[in-house]
Amino acid sequence: MSETNLDLQVKTLPDSPGVYQFYDKDDKLLYVGKAKNLKRRVSSYFQKTHDHGKTRVLVKKIRSLRHVVVPTETDALLLENNLIKKYQPRYNVMLKDDKTYPWICIKNERFPRIFQTRRVIRDGSEYFGPYTSVKTIRTLLDLIKGLYSIRTCNYDLSAEKVSSGKYRVCLEYHLGNCLGPCENLQSEAAYNRQIEEIRKIIKGDFKDSLGHFRKLMNSYASEMRFEDAQKIKEKIEVLENYQVKSTVVNPKISNVDVFSIISDEGFAYVNFLQLSYGAIIRAHTVEIKKKLDESDRELLELAITDMRRKFHSNSPEIYTPFPVEVGEGIKVTVPKLGDKKRIVELSERNAKLYRQEKFKQIRITDPDRHTKRIMEQMKKDLRLPFEPRHIECFDNSNIQGTNPVAACVVFRDGKPAKKEYRHFNIKTVEGPDDYASMEEVVHRRYSRMLEEDLDLPQLIVIDGGKGQLNSALKSLERLGLRGRIAIIGIAKRLEEIYYPDDPVPMYLDKRSETLKIVQHLRNEAHRFGITFHRKKRAKAAIDSELERIDGVGSKTVAQLLTKFKSVKRVREASLESLTAVVGPSKASKIYKAFH
Known part of the structure; x- marks a missing residue:
């Protein structure tokens, strides 16, 4: 693996506890290490000059790395120990017996x-x-x-x-x-x-121990055996204050392979953990490109067979997140709870993190593929007829009906196109009417785009629920655009997604990239609209304060603010300074108004 790809691997490591493994150009294991924060620890090897000669030689030989994420730093320590014993890497202190930990x-x-x-x-x-x-x-x-x-x-x-x-x-x-x-x-x-x-x-x-002791304490107390009851009470307090931390390693789980799969539209990611005498001795994740929209079960069965052959595994039992068929002689267990369930969840977590790291790498090395994947995912999640390469989002802003404005933000390929953002002053609506305001700005936006023969968006997002969505829909119908542009509404409270003619909202997974992009659109529209609204309110406040003075119009206000920059400075200016800008008559009126 080239140094460029190694740098990429380091940049996309997670900020989680785990174990890292360094390999040379021949894919031979050089070193196994543990870390409280994988990204920070591994990065330190490549960001400083090392005093120790062997460390410098090790860093020069590194061509690739792999890692396993675990829940805690303690688990990282245990896993590091197991891997060193199993593979005895050249640059690690050798651990030759099984008596290291009690x-x-x-x-x-x-x-x-x-x-x-x-x-x-x-x-x-x-x-x-x-x-x-x-x-x-x-x-x-x-x-x-x-x-x-x-x-x-x-x-x-x-x-x-x-x-x-x-x-x-x-x-x-x-x-x-x-x-x-x-x-x-x-x-x-x-x-x-x-x-x-x-x-x-x-x-x-x-739970059971505390229940037993409480029952015994009450029994002693009812029998007037208060000294015995006090002793039991002390035991209860000790028990309540003690906390024990369990590890992912369980000695009962012996000679077992663990597999899990995470997939998206184009790829699947399969993680493999091999356990021997209750300890993880091998971890590996592979990426599989889908060809014919294969199911997770089909892909996992294929990967299990391939990885067991590749790593020469003869374990009689495997753990998986769902039932699979992998041939006779192999027991398939789908754990529901306890240590077995936790080890499958750990495998799934490693598959998810591997997928996230791949996405980060693709974003850097192949942005087109990253964009296409995001667009395909949005098309599927939002049930659209085509990829939403061009999205526009609308939001209204007014406070107690004053200075009503609206904002339109534009995203292209899932990213903000800030030069295309637009503000709207509400012209035809009196008072705080969000529905009518939304109808006006949507009509103004797309009637102009039709007049200028501009490319229309594939998706419109309305910040609001059914009411705002229906108002925007009226404008699209008048313009003959309903059916040509997909439109949805997003409500703030529970992030419900509303569709035209469908009273039941859709809820996206809170962790999905689609929801994050829609939320980003909504937040940008809100921020852009609020900023414009504040400027307009501030300008209105300034203009009204000066224009209330008899004989002062908008032209005089402009002259004063050009010279003094703010109303405060106009208020503090001397009569001579004001006279120099607007003449003695108006200067006298302004000075008297403020003094």
Whole structure:
């Protein structure tokens, strides 16, 4: 990849946490890094001189980059660790074992223990993490220890050994930290209820635990056991103040491929995440050009087969956002909630960001393609018979009926054409009548365009609801233009799009580019109209203040403002200064009026 394209990739990176990967001319991975802000971090490699020799050599070798977006900086740290272990890039510190980060383990045994470990053993035990901070784990384990009576010994508490009386309670029992399951003083069912609540706390779900403790506190209070109730209240406060942050990595999700797709009129973008032992080890996104208006399902099935072959994946299970057919022997899961659903959403987010970056790059390198895509999307979204290359938008401005004006703004290829903006003074309407004012300006605008044989717009946007739209429509009908020009109205409150002869408005996706362009049109028309209205009001206020003076007309006002620039300076001028401009008779009248 050329340096120009590399620069383009850097410019269009998102301002999100994630992991970046640098590749050389042979597409060999050179370096993996994490970032709180991908764009800022990656840009720093190319914007300064590096003191370290190896860094300078690395930057010279970079020819392309890839990245993966994750929800948090912590997740970026975990993903970076996994990728370094998997690919061992030349310029990274090597991580040769799996003991880098700690986990919380709920041991697969009778009366399960809960403890911190760096070894993940596949013996049926549950592992939560990995955590980037040992302090976080210790805080969480201390919280659990304070809330529940969980054993800390490593005895084999099988039913036979406990029944035989092999064990005796230890100091933890006498301190009240353990309820003595080793002597059958606590039932297995009661112990497991605690484990279930602890499992939910580790995952961040405090609802059941809080409910249990509140019920217990009320029970103690009703029995007049106020000291016990106070202890439970303290536990509730600790639990409410503790917040646990979950990660995208879940050790239960093992040997799985995740696929998602985002598409538009001409292209589809498919993201692939490969998970091994609960960690993301590969991420890749591809762009697919549509040929025959293929469905998302068809394209995703094609991409899944191709990418699994390309990356030699033999994972027996895949996660997708909707059902697909990819052959026998592969289990297809469409997650509905939980960690599996979140990992699919992460894949979709990466596909969306990849699409946005492509759009940014195209806007820079191929503006014609970008414009055509936008126009095709607007044509589809607004149900138009042709692309709206030329759009005009109208807005009325008046305050309490004074100085009524209107504005017309023009967009070409989705961008403002400011030289073609036009102002209108309302001539035939008395008082604040928005409907009649709209009818007047639309008629004046297009009757003139017809007289001068100018190109008409493909779309007219009216700032307002059904009333303003119908008023504009009357003018188009009188001019014989109804049917030749598409016309819509946009209401401010909920951004409803109104069509002629359709009482039900249309609502566009709030994130759609079409709605953003229509909003830009509306906002420009409002800004342009308000600016003109303010100037007109200011001029009217100035003119009226001076013209109220007996013997002062518009010609005299013009002379005074040319000389003194403002009414304030005229008011402060001496009699001699005024006489020099308008003569002694008028100067005397003006001076007396202000003094």
